[in-house]
Structure formats: structure tokens, C-alpha cells
Amino acid sequence: MRITDVKVIVTCPGRNYVFLKIYTDVPGLYGVGEGTLNGSEPVVAEALRHIAPLLIGRDPQRIEDIWHLVYRHAYWRGGPIFAAAQAAIDFALWDIKGKQANLPVYQLLGGKARDSVMCYSHAFGKDVVETEDSARQLMEQGFKVVRCQVGVYGGAGVLGLNPPMSPGTPPEQIYEPTPYLLSVPAMFKHLREKLGNEIELFHDVHEQLSPIEAARLAKELEQYRLFFLEDPLMPEHRESWPILRAASTTPLAIGEIITSRWDCLPLFQNHWIDFIRIKPLHVGGLTEARKIMIMAEPYNVRSAFHGAADIGPVAQAASVALQSVIPNFGVQEWTRYPDATYDVVSGTCEMKSGFITPSEKPGLGIDIDEEKAAAYPYKQAWMPLVRRADGTMHVY
Numbered sequence: 243m244r245i246t247d248v249k250v251i252v253t254c255p256g257r258n259y260v261f262l263k264i265y266t267d268v269p270g271l272y273g274v275g276e277g278t279l280n281g282s283e284p285v286v287a288e289a290l291r292h293i294a295p296l297l298i299g300r301d302p303q304r305i306e307d308i309w310h311l312v313y314r315h316a317y318w319r320g321g322p323i324f325a326a327a328q329a330a331i332d333f334a335l336w337d338i339k340g341k342q343a344n345l346p347v348y349q350l351l352g353g354k355a356r357d358s359v360m361c362y363s364h365a366f367g368k369d370v371v372e373t374e375d376s377a378r379q380l381m382e383q384g385f386k387v388v389r390c391q392v393g394v395y396g397g398a399g400v401l402g403l404n405p406p407m408s409p410g411t412p413p414e415q416i417y418e419p420t421p422y423l424l425s426v427p428a429m430f431k432h433l434r435e436k437l438g439n440e441i442e443l444f445h446d447v448h449e450q451l452s453p454i455e456a457a458r459l460a461k462e463l464e465q466y467r468l469f470f471l472e473d474p475l476m477p478e479h480r481e482s483w484p485i486l487r488a489a490s491t492t493p494l495a496i497g498e499i500i501t502s503r504w505d506c507l508p509l510f511q512n513h514w515i516d517f518i519r520i521k522p523l524h525v526g527g528l529t530e531a532r533k534i535m536i537m538a539e540p541y542n543v544r545s546a547f548h549g550a551a552d553i554g555p556v557a558q559a560a561s562v563a564l565q566s567v568i569p570n571f572g573v574q575e576w577t578r579y580p581d582a583t584y585d586v587v588s589g590t591c592e593m594k595s596g597f598i599t600p601s602e603k604p605g606l607g608i609d610i611d612e613e614k615a616a617a618y619p620y621k622q623a624w625m626p627l628v629r630r631a632d633g634t635m636h637v638y
């Protein structure tokens with residue numbers, strides 16, 4: 243079997259996605275992939291167009307070999323752009339292999355270790371009562387784990403917005419850590435009083451704190467028995483993890499912006515974290531995410547795969563396939579896509595009562611309608627910019 247064509251599809255049915263189709267010389271057999279990278283979609287698409295000629299003529303069944311070919315082709319290795327492009331190719335090859343074998347990808351990875359994948363979703367509000375109501379709605383839907391945020395960007399630390407510098411660019415948030423640090427323990431005090439102790443609750447810091455601030459927060463939240471504290475530090479603060487770890491028994495989760503096994507390994511080996519938030523999309527695909535989860539296993543690190551809406555339907559299906567088979571599963575983040583996405587993409591994973599069951603269709607079970615995708619052209623979108631009250635870019 244040979245790869246005959248590679249097609250990159252950038253579309254915005256409610257939000258931007260980068261999809262990929264890899265065609266073979268077997269009539270009708272092609273694989274669907276995804277390389278969405280929030281805010282940088284056109285850059286990944288260009289990387290894929292650049293890499294595509296390397297793939298033509300190769301045997302798509304040789305997934306491991308093509309992974310290393312793509313990883314090493316540029317001399318410059320790694321980083322989020324190449325990791326997302328590499329994932330797009332890797333997903334499409336697993337999809338082809340599944341279609342060829344007439345089996346869903348989770349079967350190729352070893353078969354189910356659980357019937358379905360437990361998900362969490364997001365409770366939020368402008369005050370603690372709104373967050374409580376939002377959490378109750380999720381609990382009524384069946385969710386066993388709920389992320390809890392209050393105020394803009396998860397805490398009361400955002401004091402206002404600077405208007406955009408030029409049309410089409412984002413406003414800048416004004417953030418201060420003290421109101422944020424005061425608001426989060428107060429939120430959990432309220433939620434535990436109102437919702438009880440059994441529901442699993444947690445909070446996402448979005449890497450907004452310095453190491454000693456994060457240590458203080460983890461310590462103050464210990465009494466509220468969090469499922470985990472998410473992204474308390476930037477991954478770069480490697481030397482500060484022991485300070486945070488020693489401060490409390492609050493379980494720690496990180497990894498949604500980690501793109502390599504080399505950044506995961508010290509977190510595992512030093513027992514600094516309890517949950518790893520990688521997902522196949524941003525570490526180079528299923529081939530690599532599976533290896534990272536195997537590396538995590540002897541260190542008792544469980545998965546908490548990032549699954550915000552920028553982890554599009556193909557990438558989410560790949561996450562669910564892997565989450566179904568790994569023994570060290572923790573939880574899967576779940577967000578519904580904009581309605582138009584369901585118009586362009588078929589086979590999207592369905593969440594029922596807080597759980598997702600992987601698709602039984604061959605491969606990843608997803609297809610992209612290219613004509614419909616073309617009706618939703620790319621729209622430039624940005625990530626939040628954050629400054630301190632005195633005008634300094636927020637450095638943490």
C-alpha cells in the first residue's frame with residue numbers, strides 16, 4: 243500500500259480546526275487526522291503542507307517508522323507546531339490501519355480496559371452561587387467530576403480589560419494574584435458546604451501563579467479534598483515543583499501545554515504530579531501519547547487528558563480510544579463543540595451522563611465533509627493576553 247495524496251483542510255465551523263486526509267492507492271481507503279493548535283492553526287497547516295511531499299509513495303501501514311521519519315526530518319525537532327502536525331499524520335495512519343483491519347482504533351491499541359471513559363466538565367459563574375448552580379446542573383447530567391471556576395478566567399483576579407490595540411486583536415486582561423488567591427478557597431468553602439464532600443471537585447489555575455503562591459493555594463485547598471489542582475505552575479518551573487509538592491497533599495495535575503516525553507519524564511520520576519494532562523494531539527499523536535502513558539504507569543501517574551473545545555473531534559476520538567485502553571486512566575475533559583462543527587464533522591464522540599464510549603466504527607470513526615468545511619473559512623482568533631495592574635506583562 244502507498245500514500246498517494248495528502249490534503250490539509252483548515253475550517254472554522256464555530257471555531258478553527260486543522261484537519262488532514264491521507265489518501266492511499268487502495269480505492270476508497272483514506273485516513274482522517276487533525277492538527278489543531280489553538281491560535282496557531284495556519285502555522286500548523288503550513289507545516290503539514292511542507293511535510294506532505296515526504297509522505298507520498300510511503301507505506302501508510304508503517305506507523306512507527308513514519309513517526310520517526312517526521313520527527314527527525316527537519317533536524318529541528320519538537321515544539322507544538324511540529325507535534326500537532328505530526329499528530330495529524332499519526333491519527334490519519336491509525337485511521338487507515340483501523341479501516342484496513344475493519345476494527346476501531348481502541349481494539350488495535352489492546353482493547354478496552356473499561357466500558358466507558360469518565361469525563362469532567364466546567365462549572366463557572368461570576369460569583370460562588372452561580373458556580374454552585376452550574377456545578378449542580380452538571381451533577382444532574384451525571385458528571386462525577388466537576389471543574390470549578392469563579393469570575394473571569396477562573397478567579398476573581400481579573401480586574402478589567404484594556405481595549406484592543408488594533409481592530410481584530412484581543413483585549414488585554416488586567417490580573418492581580420491577591421484577589422485571585424483569596425477567591426478560590428472561598429469558592430471551595432461555599433461549594434463543599436452546599437454540594438457535600440462526595441462529588442469530585444477541582445480547579446484550574448491556568449499557570450497564573452508563582453511557585454510560592456501556588457504552594458500556598460494547594461495548602462489552603464487541602465481541607466476541601468480536591469480531585470486535583472490543575473496547572474498550578476508553568477511546566478518551565480521545574481526546579482520549583484519540590485516546593486509545591488511538599489506544601490500539601492492536594493493532588494497535582496499538569497501537562498496540557500507539554501509537547502514531549504522529555505518534559506514528562508522528570509515530572510514522573512520525581513513523583514511531582516498525580517495526573518498528566520497531555521493528549522495525543524499535542525505530543526505527536528497516538529503513537530507517542532501511548533508511550534508517555536506507559537512511562538507514567540510505574541510512577542502511579544494517571545491520565546487527565548486535556549479536552550477543551552480546541553481539541554477537535556478527530557483528536558478527541560483518538561484521546562477516547564487511548565483512554566479506553568490504558569490501565570492508568572484518571573479522567574477525560576469534555577466540552578461540546580459549536581453546533582456548526584457537527585454539520586461538517588460526522589462520527590463525533592457522544593457524551594452520555596458524564597461518560598464517553600469509544601466509537602465501534604473502523605478506524606477513528608470520523609469523517610470531514612470537505613464541501614461543508616469550505617463553507618466555513620478560517621477566522622483569525624487569539625489567546626488571552628494578560629497584564630498586571632501597573633501595565634507589566636504578567637510574568638509568573
Ligand code: CO
Pocket residue numbers: 446448472473498
Ligand atoms: Co488547564
